[in-house]
Amino acid sequence: MNQTAEMVHIDPDTLTNQERYKLLIGSILPRPIAFVSSISADGILNLAPYSFFTGVCSTPLIVCFAPMRRSVDGEKKDTLRNIEAVGEFVVNVVSEEIAEPMNLTSGEYPADVDEFKAAGLTPLPSEKVKPPRVAESPIQMECVLHQVVELGDHIGSGSLVLGRVVAIHYAPGVYENGRVITSKVKPIARLAGTSYARVTDTFDLARPVV
Numbered sequence: 001m002n003q004t005a006e007m008v009h010i011d012p013d014t015l016t017n018q019e020r021y022k023l024l025i026g027s028i029l030p031r032p033i034a035f036v037s038s039i040s041a042d043g044i045l046n047l048a049p050y051s052f053f054t055g056v057c058s059t060p061l062i063v064c065f066a067p068m069r070r071s072v073d074g075e076k077k078d079t080l081r082n083i084e085a086v087g088e089f090v091v092n093v094v095s096e097e098i099a100e101p102m103n104l105t106s107g108e109y110p111a112d113v114d115e116f117k118a119a120g121l122t123p124l125p126s127e128k129v130k131p132p133r134v135a136e137s138p139i140q141m142e143c144v145l146h147q148v149v150e151l152g153d154h155i156g157s158g159s160l161v162l163g164r165v166v167a168i169h170y171a172p173g174v175y176e177n178g179r180v181i182t183s184k185v186k187p188i189a190r191l192a193g194t195s196y197a198r199v200t201d202t203f204d205l206a207r208p209v210v
């Protein structure tokens, strides 16, 4: 795109927190969704979607996601509290089939509500970590907490949670000969506002040989 007079230039420091947030979620997209299961020290199960989510490196196998502080009171979200208390979590991939229950778990329920029950999803015992997996999810990654990077303690701030993947589970048909079959996963991605995207219009590009 050319730099022309019609371009809009914004200094994010001149915006309100809400305006910055809207530009953040409108400018980085589509975003994959980590559907994170965790468990409190008292054994209460928790589920919540996080689209500030990506992989980091393969050896060690690290993924990360970023829970912001709660927009009502600046407190930590339950997912982060649980992970700090227990040191383990599961990242479940969100397929089209579980889009609606995933969305249900994004309500800010009190900490004593079992969000598997609230969403009608099935907890499946994990092999190596305490929080259960989401049985209906096509890919489940069991993670051990590697590090939490705190970026503030006020509304608008958040933390980066880095986890080491210690086990990966694939639903039947999703994993074939060392490859993951996207058409079987049917992942969805988050866009701005309340919009989502399917991965149905893809194309290939060969990497240059230099």
Ligand SMILES: Cc1cc2nc3c(=O)[nH]c(=O)nc-3n(C[C@H](O)[C@H](O)[C@H](O)COP(=O)(O)O)c2cc1C
Pocket: 033, 046, 047, 048, 049, 050, 051, 052, 053, 066, 067, 068, 069, 077, 078, 079, 080, 102, 103, 105, 106, 107, 108, 109, 158, 190
């Ligand atoms: C698709 C989707 C993606 C979301 N991504 C994030 C995110 O990356 N960071 C965040 O702080 N909240 C995110 N949220 C909001 C949280 O899911 C919501 O605050 C939730 O209640 C947190 O639950 P918890 O307190 O049980 O951890 C997202 C919500 C949806 C529906």
